[in-house]
Amino acid sequence: MITTYSWMVPLLVVLPLVGAGLALAAAGRTWVQRTVSMSVLGSMLVLAGVLLWAADQQGAQVVYVGGWLPWEGIVLVVDRIAALMVIVSTTVTMGVLGYSIGQGRSSFDDESDGHSPLPVFHPTFLVLAAGVTTTFVSGDLFHIYVGFEMLLAASFVLLTLGGTAERVRAGTTYVLVSLLSSLIFLMAISLVYSATGTINLALLAQRVGDLPGGTIAVLQLMLLIGFAVKAAVFPMSGWLPDSYPTAPAPITAVFAGLLTKVGIYAMIRVQTLLFPTSRFDDLLMWAALLTMVVGILGAVVQDDIKRMLSFTLVSHIGYMLFGIAVGSTIGLAAAIFYVVHHILIQTTLFLVTGLIERVGGSSDTSRLGNLARISPVVGVLFFIPAMNLGGIPPFTGFLGKVGLIQAGVDEGSWLAMTVVVGSVLTSLLTLYAVARVWGRAFWSENPEGITGSGPVRGGHHEALGLGVLVPTTGLVAVTVALSVAAGPLYDITTRAAVDLMMRQPYLDAVLGSGVTL
């Protein structure tokens, strides 16, 4: 339904795009770019906050773009889950942008470009934010595809920024895999249109059920494979640890936080809205189990902290997938909660790794040591989110896992039980992996003698300026605050999950009340 707050919805996409244009026009003037980017993200955060309140109180906020009704045009829908995702993604985007501003001028290409600022960074970053938001607020399958392509194009540029040999190598893998997954998604869209005559999610929810079972299975599998590549679900996860670690810390941070979760979000939408009955639950359970276990086994042998974190990222995607696969309200609520937790925690950890690089000159644990003495601040900033990731109470990582395990136990099948066991094992191994980094980088005597006198690269003498410390500390504080406010957050994700499972609220909002499934 169109309500008093609907006008805010398009701004979530328009603002970052206009900001990107302004930032590009102001390419030479760094402070203009910074002001534009930060004020755009700040306004988005406020808008998303209001929209979450409105969606929670009044139901989903809908905009018919250009006045076209769902039968012809694109609709934008902000319900609880979409608003929540926009808030969290904007929060981490702001944190990362603050960090990269704090890093100073030559932050993104310390090896080769001397001290020239990269004028393309801010515009690209805002386009990335716009793409992510587009995906979250869209109520139309093809529009989601366009959102994916926006964020992918921006991420290609960010990942290969500076064009160093290592980044071009990593970027090539990433670009090819991403393009392939987009093509699979595109073909799935054309098949969906052939079968149903619409690509509007609400109309599809009405029509997909009438299709023959085999057709539904093909459509669903193609959509799931397209999204699973983006979300790095095993066995489509090999590209992620290969490509992410080469980018600079802030860029890896925002990728790790957002891009895979966009795939998970699309999966939640499609699974709940389009395919509530034939859900491939067993297949997803197996995929979740293997993603968790294979991912974490990769993480425990890594020397490089960024690579270790990339593998845990893959591994923990399995948790969210498990929540989707269980297919109960509890499971879905826990999965959404876990997405929120994981976006924040993974971004924070990558930023802290950036701090470690600045202090120790490397993110390779075999070259680090003694960090706890050299920089206790970084120690604390690493320790809190690392424990959170490992699932130590009372942090959100623990609460999310408890929710998922409870959902698995309620479901009760032997497969669900196996995944529950696998998830506990993964949690322990995650703890082992972060403890290993802690032991080697923070506590061990230094093997080759780093001095702690600042980073080797980049030429900054001040390794830990306030500019990088404040955003990182801010994000760590947000993760702790979320652990304190976990009760209200769980309430919201539960209400979001109830609506998603019922489907009727979404249809009422988009197509007008009284429409039957």
Place this chain on the structure above:
Amino acid sequence: MSPNITTILVASTLVATGTYLFLSRSLVRALMGFLLLGNGANLLFLVASGPAGAPPIVGESDAPMADPVPQALVLTAIVITLGMTAFVLALAHRGRQLSGVDLVTDDTESARIHARAEADDTGSPSARDVADQIAAEGERTESRYHDEGSTGEERGER
């Protein structure tokens, strides 16, 4: 509605040949594969749009109109494919500048860890040597890049 079999066959051929090329290690061949795959997907939208009809403008003709939605979608998809192609070409060009070939190379860190794990399992000194060798190779590539990065040639190119 019965779909147009010729379009479907052409689309399948494009997708099949595209997939074959996409599996290549050469980035330019993979790009060709991407283009063929993309065109295959675009043709699928033509199948989705159903039989040909009059131009979709109200009041233009009394004959049944063609479905305009897939046409809008396919145009968007073509534009996106074009943009992505430009980026991949730039990437291939940069890769060739740096290494002289446009092949997708392996991740040396994975290879090093694999070799090290093998050395730990078997205790064989040769596997340990392989691990050290890969590590040294990786550092050499990196340092070579660092040196090149500070030369005027590269600065001039930007």
